[in-house]
Amino acid sequence: MTFRWTLRAQMLGWVTLCVGTMALIFAGLIWREQRSFLAMREGGDALVLDVVRDGLQQRGSALANQLANAVANPLYFLDLERIGEYARNTNQQADVEYVLVADAQGRIxxxxxxxxxRFGESLPELVPVDGAPAEALRGGIEARWADGLLHLSAPVRLGEQRVGWVRLGLSMDEGARAAQVWSRTVETRLAETRAAHVRWLLGGLALIAGFGLVGVYSLRRNVLKPIRSLAEAALAVEGGRYAEARNLTARDDEIGDLTKVFSRMAESVVRHERDIRRIAYTDPLTGLGNRLALSESLESRLLTLQASSGELALMFIDLDDIKRVNDTLGHHVGDELLVDVAARIRSACAEEGIDGAELARFGGDEFVVLFPEADVRQRAESLAGRILAAISAPxxxxxxxxxxxGSIGITVFPDDAASAAQMVKNADMAMYQAKAAGKGCFRFYSLALDEEVERRVRLEHDLRGAWERGEMSLAFQPIFDLTDGRAVGAEALLRWTHPELGLVPPSIFIGIAEDSGQxxxxxxxxxxxxxxxxxxxPVPNGTRAPFVxxxxSPRQLSLGNLPEAVEGALQRTGLDPNRLHLELTETAILRxxxxxxxAFTRLRALGVGVWLDDFGTGFSGLSHLRRxxxxxxxxxxxxxxDLLRDPNxxxxxxxxxxxAHSxxxxxxxxxxxxxxxxxLLRERGCPLGQGFYLGRPLPAEDVGRLFG
Incomplete structure (x- = not known):
């Protein structure tokens, strides 16, 4: 039987080929849809988790920063009750698993x-996940994922000094569950759509071509395009472009429901970021902008003024003796005082009529006023006087x-500085100049301040190792018995001969040594x-051995180890303790x-004499002799x-x-x-004396001849 390629066969073949081709195409479309669905589900899960993760980091960073600011003063004074109150309030926040507050040495x-x-324990070391390094967030906060938690460590600072750490552990269980619910919803909706397409294919292959085209078009228009829009919106949210998420078209179907949920989630992220930003940029006590807000505003204003050639004044205001209020009346009264002072400064700015003035609390008892003006120096001087008068009112x-x-330092852009950091530094130096001038006044920054600071920094640097380089030496001013004129001892005086500056007065380098810890x-x-x-x-026969x-310094006394240091030096040198007299000022005692x-009791028990130096210049010198x-x-x-001229x-x-005799x-x-x-002193019964009339400072060998 001979096979004939009939029209029927051809039709059947074409139909079979078309049906098979359409079936293969549809099968290919189903396979591709399945792959797209899996990719979208995985990408969507990861994206949502990333959004949740970033949101958790932002919220945790704000909480850590807020807690660090709140516990700064209590931690400095080790006020465990206040620290515990802040820690417990933070621990009650959603997703917070634990709260730890540690001192500067890392002890809880x-x-x-x-x-x-856990009091006294060291902060535990965090094992990174898969070796991932810690993330550095804004404000010096360190974030690390470990053991399924987000661990946030933030330094606690008081001014420029770091006084401790806070650590928070946050869980993202709620966010992960929300991501899983979202994934299951998307999977269910897409699976239902895919099953409907398969049923239409099985119901009539004759209509597969037409319905296939319609189905493909419908799938592309009603599913793929909206999901692609959602993916693009998610990327926009990740990049901080929240407006694109609000522009999504909401339809009355499952994809529309998903779009609405995503839009609400984006709005929630916007609100949280706005709240976090408000917390991060606002001082919680006074409601003013904080240091971070001031820094960003100052940078922005400088960029604007550089283009317009305008002037800008920065006033650094520091309250005088606020520590006295905190120590005597309590920190809660000090906080009330700061709130009232902030209100007074704001009122002074309003009364001065300065447009565009910005007020911020820089930290502690420091405030900053920032304002642009045409005649900025004159306006700054007028405003500074008004602010000082407002602060000093009862x-x-x-x-x-x-x-x-208050003491105020003022610097002006562009005359004094060209950067934000330099302006803050200059205003701070001018403020300290105002304090040195007697407090309760204001000073403008000048180049001489920079030169003075540079000279002090140089002296501080050169002071390190000066003794090892042979630049320091001791001179001894003899002390005489005023009744017979015999030298009975000598006071050791430190001298520093700088290789370039020559002899540096002790009044200068001793203060630098005190401030730098040397x-x-x-x-x-x-x-x-x-x-x-x-x-x-030498010790003459029949006389008492000369003393030194x-x-x-007050710092040596405040360290608490002075008796031990003296005892060790006595053992190493072999000096009789009765020949050693230590001199301390009333200021050191008042601290x-x-x-x-x-300390004096222990030193006297060793046999060492203790003398009160500069007697009569302290606050209550006579009363110290009793206590x-x-x-x-x-x-x-x-x-x-003035002994011979002043009867007093x-x-x-x-x-x-x-x-003293009594x-x-x-x-x-x-x-x-x-x-x-x-x-006159000998007539009034003063037993011992020293001074240039009796004897100038001498090297150790020369002063020893006075005792021979």
């Missing part, structure tokens, strides 16, 4: 629990009338070297009288200078000598410059 001071179970708090003052090392070196020199001094007097009393165990007092040279100085000096305390007169002062 509070864990949010009532009994502080304020009634807790049934008390408080009077505080005074402890230098003080121990002076202590031991002076003792070694005194050991070599050494000045001790912590209890600590000073304890603090001392062996001698040195009458300050300011009283001796003579009366005070005579009274101190008489009282208490069995030795008296030394400093700064004896002429014969009249010497004779």
């Amino acid at each position: 001071v509070h864990d949010g629990s009532r009994d502080i179970a 304020l009634t708090l807790q049934d008390r009338d408080l009077v505080v003052s 005074v402890e090392v230098i003080g121990h070196r002076v202590l031991e070297e002076a003792m070694r020199a005194a050991v070599r001094w 007097a050494i000045n001790v 912590d009288e209890a600590q000073a009393t304890a 603090v165990p001392v062996d001698g007092v040195k009458i300050d040279r300011s009283f001796i200078t 100085d003579l009366a005070l000096t005579t009274g101190v000598i008489a009282m 208490l069995g305390v030795t008296v030394v007169a400093e700064g004896i410059e002429n014969e009249g002062q010497h004779d």
Whole structure:
């Protein structure tokens, strides 16, 4: 039988081919849709998780920053009750798993629990996930994912000093569950659509071509295009372009429901970011902008003014003696004072009529006013006077009338600086210049301030290692018995001969050593070297061995190890403790009288004498003789200078000598410059004295000849 390629066969073949081709095409479309669905589901899951993750990081960063700001003062004063209140309030936030507050050494001071179970423990080390490094967020906050939690560590700062850490652990379980619900919803809707298409194919292959085209078009228009729009909107949200998510077309179907849910989620992210930004840029106590807000505003204003050649003034306002209010009345009264001062500064700006003035709390008791003006220096001077008058007006708090003052530093752009950081630095220097001028006043920045700071920085740098380089030496000013003129001891004086600047006055480099923390090392070196020199001094027969007097700085006393350091130096040098006298000022005692009393008692138990230097210049010098165990007092040279001309100085000096005698305390007169002062002091019964009239400072070998 011969096969014939009939029209029927051809038709059947074409139909079969068409049906098969359409079936294959439809099958291919189903396969491709399945792959697209899986890809969209995986991408959508990852995208939603990323959005949730970023949202959690932003919220956690704000919480960590807010907690760090809140606990700064309580942590500095170790106020565990206030720290616990802030920690527990934070721990009650949604998704917060734990809260830890640690000191600057990383020791936990509070864990949010009532009994502080983890007090004193070290902050635990976090093991990174798959070796992933920690993320650095804004404000110095470190974020790390470990053990299924987001761990956020933020430094706690008080001004420029870091006083501790806060760490939060946040869980994203709720966000992960929301992502899973979203994924299942999308999967269900797409699966239903795909099953409907398959049923139409099985119901009639004759209509597959037409319905296939319609189905493909419908799928592309009603499913793929909206999902593509959702994906693009999700990418826009990830990039911070929230307006694109609001422009999605909402339809009355499943995809429309998904679009509405996504739009609501985007709106929620916008609200959270707005709230976080408000928290991050607002001072919680006064409601003013904080340092971060000021920094961004200052940068923006400078960019604008650089294009328009305008002027801008930055006023740095610091309250004087606010610590006294906190220490005497409590920090809650200090906070009320800060709120009232902020309101007064705002009112002063309004009364001055300065448009565009911006007020911020820079930190602690520091405020900043930023404003552009045509004649900015004149307006700044007028505003500064008005602000100082407003601050100094009496304020009634807790049934008390408080009077505080402020010091203001002013810098002007573009005359003084070209950058935001330089403007803040210049205003800060000018403010400290105002404090040095007596407080309660204002100063404009000048180039001389920069030169003074540079000179101080250079001296601080050169002071390190100066002793090792042989630039420092000791001189000894002899102390004489005024009754017979015999030298009985000497005071050790530190000298610094700079290779370029020559002899640097102690009044300059001692203060630099105090501020930079070098005074402890230098003080121990002076202590031991002076003792070694005194050991070599001769001891005449029948007379008491000469003593050496050494000045001790307030910082050395505040460290708490002065008795141990003195005892160690005595053992190493072999000096008899009875030949050592330590001199401390009343200022050092006033810082912590209890600590000073304890240290003096231990030193006297070793046999070391303790003298009160610059006596009479403190707040209550005479009262210290009753409470603090001392062996001698040195009458300050300011009283001796006018002894012959001022009856009041003579009366005070005579009274101190008489009282010291009655208490069995030795008296030394400093700064004896002429014969009249010497004779008058000897007449009034002052046993010991020193000064240029009696003897100038000498090297150790030369002063030793006075005792031979």
